[in-house]
């Protein structure tokens with residue numbers, strides 16, 4: 542198998558989870574998965590593949606920047622990057638022809654485009670996986686040449702052009718298995734949260750891997766109030782820790798004991814999620830898949846500029862069934878406080894939202910996607 546996809550956690554982790562699922566399934570029947578990850582150099586996917594012991598090859602890739610004005614699509618940066626796509630396709634074609642996979646899995650991101658196109662040229666079956674409600678730019682391109690298009694939500698099927706629906710199947714968005722086995726007590730121990738009050742709910746604030754300036758600013762503004770109601774774990778982004786420390790230096794010692802600040806959550810993330818009663822977050826597809834599988838009450842503040850406004854779409858999709866609160870457009874600190882307050886003071890309301898969130902969760906997504914990949918591979922072998 543060749544797997545491709547990356548750039549962000551949202552594209553990389555579902556690919557990794559599917560590879561692990563296939564490895565485990567084949568090992569259980571005495572088989573073995575031969576897998577090669579094709580991605581960009583010096584990228585999240587290259588680091589993930591290295592740490593997981595997965596063979597990795599690089600291809601050239603270019604980011605196509607969207608523009609409100611279509612004429613700006615021809616900006617110098619876009620023209621330069623588009624020029625790299627044919628080079629990437631040529632490199633990917635040579636890699637795929639040499640490796641001879643039975644199947645190629647693409648999970649999105651710019652790097653998936655040349656690899657997916659090369660799969661088609663080499664007549665290898667291509668399975669595309671989309672994490673978000675609307676197809677991303679890379680997957681829109683690849684869906685036309687894919688054997689199967691696996692999507693994460695039923696509502697995506699209605700958004701697909703009729704020509705693509707026949708190849709589409711709903712699998713859900715694979716969540717890393719360790720996320721499902723977090724332990725709240727371990728979070729308290731490992732992060733040394735001895736100032737946390739077990740009688741108060743815990744709020745986890747996250748802006749995604751890079752952190753979010755918008756969420757950081759809003760949370761800093763309501764922090765004195767928030768810490769009267771709750772314990773707070775705040776993932777602010779690796780580059781923002783010093784700023785946040787300065788901004789929160791005025792907290793009383795007692796309040797500061799209930800506040801834990803971190804740039805990035807590594808292996809402790811599952812335990813932190815287990816401890817969280819309420820989550821304040823961006824609405825990237827990966828985060829949403831995790832929050833719904835676990836069943837967490839959440840206040841979502843979408844990244845407005847995400848491709849095709851898909852984070853807004855993800856957030857509204859959950860909010861429509863009461864599975865989250867979505868704060869759209871210009872959000873003030875007062876808006877955030879008003880959204881969070883009832884979830885902190887009313888455990889029943891929190892539990893109801895968590896249960897509705899769980900209705901959207903798909904804990905079997907990796908197994909379903911593994912089925913699709915294996916079926917496509919077997920079709921090629923027959």
Ligand SMILES: CC(=O)N[C@H]1[C@@H](OP(=O)(O)OP(=O)(O)OC[C@H]2O[C@@H](n3ccc(=O)[nH]c3=O)[C@H](O)[C@@H]2O)O[C@H](CO)[C@@H](O)[C@@H]1O
Nearest residue numbers: 549550551552672673749750776805806825826827828847
């Ligand atoms: C800016 C951007 O382009 N965002 C897109 C990107 O999301 P992006 O990758 O930024 O965000 P996602 O929510 O999809 O995934 C983030 C992943 O990183 C993990 N995490 C986060 C913080 C942390 O400290 N530790 C940690 O492990 C989360 O648990 C999650 O698994 O791809 C998603 C899937 O196509 C899209 O929905 C997003 O719109």
